[in-house]
Amino acid sequence: MTQQISDNDLKILAELEKKVLWLSSWTIHHANHLRDSADGLKVGGHQASSASLAAIMTALYFHTLRPQDRVAVKPHASPNFHAIQYLLGKQTCEKLEGFRGYKGAQSYPSRTKDTDDVDFSTGSVGLGVAQTLFSSLVQDYVRAHFPSNKPEGRMVALVGDAEMDEGNIFEAMLEGWKQGLRNCWWVIDYNRQSLDAVIREGLWSRYEALFKAFGWDVVIVKHGSLQEAAFKEPGGEALRGWIDECPNQLYSALTFQGGAAWRKRLMNDLGDQGPVTRLIDKRSDDELARLMGNLGGHDLPALIEAFGTATTHDRPTCFICYTIKGSGLALAGHKDNHAGMMTPAQMESLRESMHVRAGHEWDRFEGLSTPPDKLQAFLDRVPFATKEPRRYQAPHVEVPSELAITIQPTMSTQMGFGQLLNELGRGNSDFVKRIVTTSPDVTVSTNLGPWVNRRNLFAREKMADTFKSERIASTFNWEFAPTGQHIELGIAENNLFIALSALGLSHSINGERLFPIGTLYDPFIARGLDALNYACYQEARFILVATPSGITLAGEGGAHQSIGTPLIGMAQDGLAAFEPAYVDELAAIMAWSFDYIQKGGDAQPSERNWLRDETGGSVYLRLSTRPVEQIKRTIDAELRHAIIDGAYWMRRPGPNCQVVVAYTGAVAPEAIESIGLMAEDRRDVGLLAVTSADRLNAGWTAAQRARERGLVNARSHIERLMAEVPPHCGIVTVCDAHPATLGWLGAIHGHRTRGLGVEHFGQTGSIPDLYRHYGIDANAIVAAAEAIAPGRPIRYLKALP
Ligand SMILES: Cc1ncc(C[n+]2csc(CCOP(=O)(O)OP(=O)(O)O)c2C)c(N)n1
Ligand SMILES: [Mg+2]
Numbered sequence: 054m055t056q057q058i059s060d061n062d063l064k065i066l067a068e069l070e071k072k073v074l075w076l077s078s079w080t081i082h083h084a085n086h087l088r089d090s091a092d093g094l095k096v097g098g099h100q101a102s103s104a105s106l107a108a109i110m111t112a113l114y115f116h117t118l119r120p121q122d123r124v125a126v127k128p129h130a131s132p133n134f135h136a137i138q139y140l141l142g143k144q145t146c147e148k149l150e151g152f153r154g155y156k157g158a159q160s161y162p163s164r165t166k167d168t169d170d171v172d173f174s175t176g177s178v179g180l181g182v183a184q185t186l187f188s189s190l191v192q193d194y195v196r197a198h199f200p201s202n203k204p205e206g207r208m209v210a211l212v213g214d215a216e217m218d219e220g221n222i223f224e225a226m227l228e229g230w231k232q233g234l235r236n237c238w239w240v241i242d243y244n245r246q247s248l249d250a251v252i253r254e255g256l257w258s259r260y261e262a263l264f265k266a267f268g269w270d271v272v273i274v275k276h277g278s279l280q281e282a283a284f285k286e287p288g289g290e291a292l293r294g295w296i297d298e299c300p301n302q303l304y305s306a307l308t309f310q311g312g313a314a315w316r317k318r319l320m321n322d323l324g325d326q327g328p329v330t331r332l333i334d335k336r337s338d339d340e341l342a343r344l345m346g347n348l349g350g351h352d353l354p355a356l357i358e359a360f361g362t363a364t365t366h367d368r369p370t371c372f373i374c375y376t377i378k379g380s381g382l383a384l385a386g387h388k389d390n391h392a393g394m395m396t397p398a399q400m401e402s403l404r405e406s407m408h409v410r411a412g413h414e415w416d417r418f419e420g421l422s423t424p425p426d427k428l429q430a431f432l433d434r435v436p437f438a439t440k441e442p443r444r445y446q447a448p449h450v451e452v453p454s455e456l457a458i459t460i461q462p463t464m465s466t467q468m469g470f471g472q473l474l475n476e477l478g479r480g481n482s483d484f485v486k487r488i489v490t491t492s493p494d495v496t497v498s499t500n501l502g503p504w505v506n507r508r509n510l511f512a513r514e515k516m517a518d519t520f521k522s523e524r525i526a527s528t529f530n531w532e533f534a535p536t537g538q539h540i541e542l543g544i545a546e547n548n549l550f551i552a553l554s555a556l557g558l559s560h561s562i563n564g565e566r567l568f569p570i571g572t573l574y575d576p577f578i579a580r581g582l583d584a585l586n587y588a589c590y591q592e593a594r595f596i597l598v599a600t601p602s603g604i605t606l607a608g609e610g611g612a613h614q615s616i617g618t619p620l621i622g623m624a625q626d627g628l629a630a631f632e633p634a635y636v637d638e639l640a641a642i643m644a645w646s647f648d649y650i651q652k653g654g655d656a657q658p659s660e661r662n663w664l665r666d667e668t669g670g671s672v673y674l675r676l677s678t679r680p681v682e683q684i685k686r687t688i689d690a691e692l693r694h695a696i697i698d699g700a701y702w703m704r705r706p707g708p709n710c711q712v713v714v715a716y717t718g719a720v721a722p723e724a725i726e727s728i729g730l731m732a733e734d735r736r737d738v739g740l741l742a743v744t745s746a747d748r749l750n751a752g753w754t755a756a757q758r759a760r761e762r763g764l765v766n767a768r769s770h771i772e773r774l775m776a777e778v779p780p781h782c783g784i785v786t787v788c789d790a791h792p793a794t795l796g797w798l799g800a801i802h803g804h805r806t807r808g809l810g811v812e813h814f815g816q817t818g819s820i821p822d823l824y825r826h827y828g829i830d831a832n833a834i835v836a837a838a839e840a841i842a843p844g845r846p847i848r849y850l851k852a853l854p
Contacts, residue, residue, distance in 0.1 A: 057361040058116065058354075065431045066353050068421045070111040072140060074381050075407045076149070077103045077132035079414050082400050084152045096153055096160070097392030098248065101379035102129030105244045105350075106211060109374055110137060112356040113209070113240070115432075117364070120439035121206035123188060123562060125173040125181030127213045127242060128161040138169035139417070141438040146415050164591050170443060172562075173591065179219025180551065180587045182239060185210040186225045187548070187555035188562060189237040189369075190540075194489065194511055195563040197535040203564070205367070209238045215247030217260065221584065224545040230267040231543065233513050235367040242350065244378035245301040248391045254301055257373050270370040274359045277352025279344050288328030295323055296345075308346060308377050308386030312338025315345050346385070350374030445564030452484050452647040456640045460683050466676040466719075467600040469636030471500025473643055474570070478507035484568070484647070489556055491540040492572040493549045497529060499572035499600055501539065506530045509537035546581030549573055550588050557593030557650075557671065568647055569595040575602030575675055576615040589627035589671060594650040596643070597628075600676035603789030604815040604823045605719045611814035619717075619794040622673050623747040629664075630747035632675040632788075633696070634721035637688055638744050639674070641696045646672040662698045662770045663755035664748055677719035677789075679820060698752065698770040699745035704728060706778055707737025712842040713778055713804075715741035715786045715795055720829055724787055727834035730849040735842060739778065746794050753801060775801045783842030785809065787829050807837040825854060 058066070078100060085095045106127060114137045118124065126134045135158045138144035144158065148168065151157020159167050161176035173188070175181035185208035192206060216222070229237070241260065245252050261271045276284070276296075284293045296304075307314050316333060319341075323329045336344060349355045356374070363370045379385040382403065384393040395403065404411070408420035418425045432438065457476045458469065477485055489511075490501055512533035520527045540556075542548050549571050555562075556569035578585065578599055588595070604614045622630025629649065633639045652669025659666050688696070695701035703725070706713055712735045716724035721742070728738050743749065752769035759767035775798070778784070784806040786795035792810030799806025811827045824830035835850045 058357055062116075062431065063353060063357075065423055065428060066111055066115055068423055068428070069115055069140065070108050070353060071407060072417075072421065073111050073133055073136050074104055074107040075403070075409060075420075076136035076139060076415075077107070078382060078395065078400070078403060080132045080136065080149045080152045080158075082395055083150060083414075084154065085394055086397060086400075088150070088154060095394060097394070099129045099132055099160070100382065100395060101246075101384045101390040101393055102127065102213070103131075103133045104380050104382050104385070105242050105376045105378045106130045106133055107381065108351045108353055109211065109240060109242065109356060109376070110134070112353055112360060113211075114141075114437055115435050116357055117360040118209070118437040119204070119206075120437060120441065120443055121204045122437070123172040123185070123206055123208050125175050125185050125210040126162045126171075127211045127216065128175045128178060128181075129213070130211060131158070131160060131162045134162050134171070135167075135169060141432060141435060143438070144169040149415070172443075174587070177583050177587060178213065178216040179221045180584055182210040182212050182216065182219075182222050183225035183547070183551045183584075184554055184587075185239070186229045186234060186237050187551045188558070189234055190229070190232050190552075191555040191559055192563060193233075193235065193513055194540070194556075195559055195565045195567070197511070197513060198486065199565045201564075205236055207236045207238055209240065212239050212241045213247075214241055214243045214245060214256065215252060217241065217256075221547040221551070223263075224543075224548050225551065226263070226267045226269075228543055228545065228548050229369065232540075234268075234369045237369040238363065238372065239370075240372045240374060242376050243373050244350075244376040246305065246378040246388065246391070251302045251305055251388050260371065260373060264371040268369065270363065270368050272359050272363060272370060272372045274349030274355055274372055274374040276349050276355070276375075277347035278354045279347035279352070281355075283332065283344055286328075286332050288325070288330075288332040291323050291325075291329045292319075292332060295319065302388070305377070305386040305388060308342075309384075312340075312342035315341050346377055346380060348375035348377060350376035351380050444561045447560035447564055447566035449651055450484050450487060450566050450568075451482075452644070452651075454644060456644045458636065458640050460636050463680045463682050464636055465678050465680050466633055466636060466639050467500050467678050468680070469639045470598055470600070470643075470674070470676055471503055472636075473640055474501065475503035475507070478504045486538075487566055488568045488570065489538050489540065490570045490572070491542060491549065491552050491556070493542045493546055494544040495573055496539065496541060499574075499598065501572055502529050505539045508539060509534045510539045510541050511535070511537035546573055546577050547584045550581040550584035553595040553597070554584070554588035554591055554593040557588060557595040558591060560594075566651065568650065570598060571595060572598045572600070574613065575599035575618050576613055578615070578618055578621060582621065585628075586625065589625060592627060592653075593671065594669065595671050596646050596650065597671065597673045598676060599673065601678040602675045603677065603719065604811055604827060605677050605679045605789050605820060606815075607820050607823055608817050609815075610817040614811075614815035616791050616811050616814075618675060619746060619788065619790040622675065623750055623794070625673070627670045628673050629670055629745065630673040630675065631745045632718040633744050634681060634716070634718055634742065635683055637683070637686070638696050639676070641688055641693050642672075642674065642744065645697045658755050658759075660767075661694075662748070663752045663759065663767060664698070665751075675718065679719045681719065681722055695770070696744045697748075699747070699749035700741055700743045700771060700774055702739060702774065702777075703742040704738070704740035706739025706782065708779070710737035710739050710779055710782050711735045711844050712838045713739040713741055713782055713784045714834055714838070715743055715784060715798055717743040717746055717788045717795060718790075720787050720789050720824070723824060723829065723831045723834060726831035727838070730831055730835050731838055731847055734847045735838065735844050739782075741774065743795060746788075750797065771798070772801055775804070778802065778804060780804070781843060783807070783838065785834050785837045785841070787834055789829060805841050807841045809833055809837055828853070
């Protein structure tokens with residue numbers, strides 16, 4: 054059938070396919086039945102899903118893929134991936150034996166936690182699929198900016214058919230079409246089963262139309278070579294017609310029941326005492342079951358041919374491969390098989406049918422008829438299994454220790470961000486050339502405009518700004534060029550985060566360091582939160598700039614105001630969150646961030662602040678549109694450190710201090726005003742400027758843990774700052790966000806604390822209206838101080854509304 058592979062190699066591939074099926078089944082079985090499992094939790098959802106993809110993955114990994122290709126494997130096919138890497142000598146038996154156990158191979162392929170070279174993590178369905186698309190776009194971006202001799206890779210997703218229900222996939226497809234996507238394959242495991250049941254009829258034709266609409270090639274791999282041969286026999290066309298018409302449920306049910314059931318049904322429906330009857334009769338029950346199970350996605354020659362044909366071009370291609378969930382196992386086709394587990398008896402009979410001797414279940418070539426040296430020689434030739442590392446290291450890029458900016462007397466952090474980038478945009482250092490910005494249709498409204506004016510938008514082909522060429526006045530240049538450094542996305546926050554995930558892995562995937570900066574409105578982080586989490590889980594490195602934020606957005610009302618995002622910033626692993634009030638703070642944080650996002654490795658927390666500053670991460674800046682009077686000051690090294698570590702004393706508490714006000718972000722003017730209002734009635738009031746509740750909290754936790762482990766002198770930044778506060782002192786915290794953001798500060802040394810913040814969806818109104826309404830204005834701070842701190846009544850306190 055195919056010219057691209059010798060019969061001998063095809064025979065070996067068929068053996069390897071069996072081996073992949075066996076090893077993945079055994080890995081799961083071992084975890085379920087043979088390993089001590091103290092919690093009694095069993096592996097669900099892997100066995101049947103993995104079997105469904107065994108042939109597809111065999112054809113890809115052992116034949117079609119090249120070292121430069123990158124793959125996102127459907128989450129539940131992780132055992133197949135680990136088995137393949139085991140056969141290729143890149144995974145240990147110990148990890149397979151420990152599948153899902155402590156430090157064993159991961160349930161879902163993990164780029165960061167697995168040790169066998171997972172390209173893209175998967176687990177939350179749909180995200181890995183989109184990651185391949187954005188990685189292709191990033192590959193094009195990198196090649197346009199940093200020409201290289203490296204061969205172009207293809208980004209491949211192995212997609213579950215029910216996974217296609219995830220909307221983020223369609224958001225990504227639309228963006229891919231706009232950006233001229235190339236070198237991307239999505240291979241759909243069309244087993245017509247999801248987690249719960251059998252899926253709708255005829256979805257393949259919906260997919261086909263959709264993909265074609267977005268400019269993809271669609272290749273349908275429906276029948277295997279056994280079926281194709283049978284269709285050529287007398288009566289074969291009737292069989293083809295029957296298969297094509299057969300509802301998903303029935304096909305699945307008959308597959309589960311096996312050869313005798315197929316015979317009965319086919320004879321009932323097609324028996325003609327003539328050629329069709331003969332076609333059926335001349336096959337044993339087993340042969341008939343094998344024929345009916347020989348859908349294209351289980352047929353190596355059909356798959357190799359389909360993949361081979363598509364390697365001749367770079368158009369995005371979707372393969373719809375018909376499969377049977379659980380193929381080759383006793384669970385095949387049953388609608389409840391998602392969490393199905395093979396019983397020990399079923400496993401025994403699979404073992405026997407695979408000619409695997411008891412006690413030799415993990416032996417790589419056990420039960421195969423090709424001699425081990427021939428198998429090994431074949432594996433040594435597998436193109437994908439290169440000895441060269443497939444993960445690149447990009448050299449550290451020198452970044453400025455300070456960023457230039459002219460600070461105006463009154464400005465917002467969002468304006469500051471725009472100006473910092475505008476200044477950077479003037480430069481031509483290697484660092485500046487590696488900055489890439491992206492935004493889901495809020496480029497202008499998040500102040501990226503001046504930067505884009507200087508650096509242009511990216512597109513593989515040049516496109517002029519018609520307004521400019523027609524000489525119509527406009528503040529913004531909207532010119533596209535291959536050298537452009539801004540990627541404009543449609544309004545889809547999932548796409549923003551997956552784009553950042555792809556851009557932020559460029560150093561490892563393309564060997565070129567990028568400094569990705571993505572902007573969006575703070576409330577809409579929630580729209581793409583799972584994708585943000587995904588990007589962090591993969592250790593992609595980027596700076597997220599979220600603005601405007603909070604109720605400070607005032608007139609926009611509840612639908613645009615964010616309340617919980619600082620808590621997301623604190624809780625999100627791999628993301629250092631900051632909320633500066635002043636532009637000089639922002640400049641210090643951004644300069645630090647460009648260094649921080651380049652760091653990696655497993656170093657220990659620093660003794661200075663007990664944070665993971667040596668291992669790096671991504672950065673989230675929660676900014677505001679509120680113009681705030683700026684402080685005239687120079688930032689010395691000590692203050693710079695404190696800003697990065699998360700807080701400094703704007704006003705140091707005196708020895709007799711009765712109240713401390715701790716604030717973060719845009720409410721700085723209210724916090725300062727409240728100190729003035731209290732000055733006559735409370736002694737030595739302290740004012741703590743918090744630039745990162747996240748880093749303060751993380752440092753505090755890490756220092757406590759270190760002390761519990763015997764490092765008695767470990768002290769975090771916030772512990773040192775708060776050590777100056779007398780025990781009787783009350784603390785009022787205030788932020789334009791949920792009060793829990795800072796409310797924990799009192800727990801450090803046991804100070805009585807009142808947390809002010811926002812808990813309810815916003816009203817519309819002016820900033821003073823809203824701050825008063827929610828109780829985060831100066832008067833509310835004073836009222837809270839009077840309530841919790843010792844001392845006489847505060848004379849300037851007005852009754853609260
Ligand atoms: C975002 C998300 N929602 C739900 C799940 C739980 N889940 C895992 S697999 C699955 C169904 C997968 O069906 P399909 O993609 O067709 O793969 P198959 O099981 O057929 O191999 C679901 C709902 C998940 N992993 N991620
Ligand atoms: Mg499915």
